[in-house]
Amino acid sequence: MTRAELQKLWEARIAEYRESGQSVKEWCASHEGISPRQLWYWLRKFKNQTTAPPESSNRWLPIEISEQGSPEQSLLVKIG
Template identity: 50%
Template sequence: MNGKEQRRQDWQARIASYRASGLTMKAWCTANQCSVEQLKYWLYKFKRSTSQVTPKPLVMLKYERVLFIKRSVLVVLLVVMILIFGCQNDSETQSKAKSLVTLLL
C-alpha cells in the first residue's frame, strides 16, 4: 500500500471517529490534532467520491418526460369525461370511465 492509500484509509477512520463522537468539528479537531480545514476537505472528498451517480441517458429522460406528459393529458381528459358523463346515470358510460381509469393507473 502506498502513502496515498494509507492516508485515505487513515482519514476514513478519522471521519468515522468524528461522526461517532458527536462533537463539533472544532472540538474534535482540537482533541485529534488536526485542523478544521483538513476535516472539511476530507469530508468533502469522501462525500464526493461516494455520491457520484451515473446519469441516465438523455434519450431515456426525454422518453420518460413524453410518457409523463401523455399520461397527464389522458388523466385530464378522463376527469373531464367523468365530469361530463358522470352526471348521467348511464351504467355503461360509468363502466367505460372506470375501465379507462384502471388502464391509466
C-alpha cells in the same frame, strides 16, 4: 505514506469524528495536529464517494397480509 494509506487513515478519522457527535472545532481540538480545515477538506472529498453500489443497499421489509379484505384488492409496490 501512500495515497491508499492516507485515504484509509482519513476514512478512520472521519468515522471517529462522526461517531463522536462533536462539532468539527471540538473534535479537532481534542485531536492534536488535525486542523478544522483538514477535516473539512476530507469530509468534502469523501462526500462524493460511495462505499457501496446503490443496488447492494436495498433492504427487504416484512409485510403482513390480512385475509379480511376482499379478494379483488391488490398490493401496489413502488421501487425507487
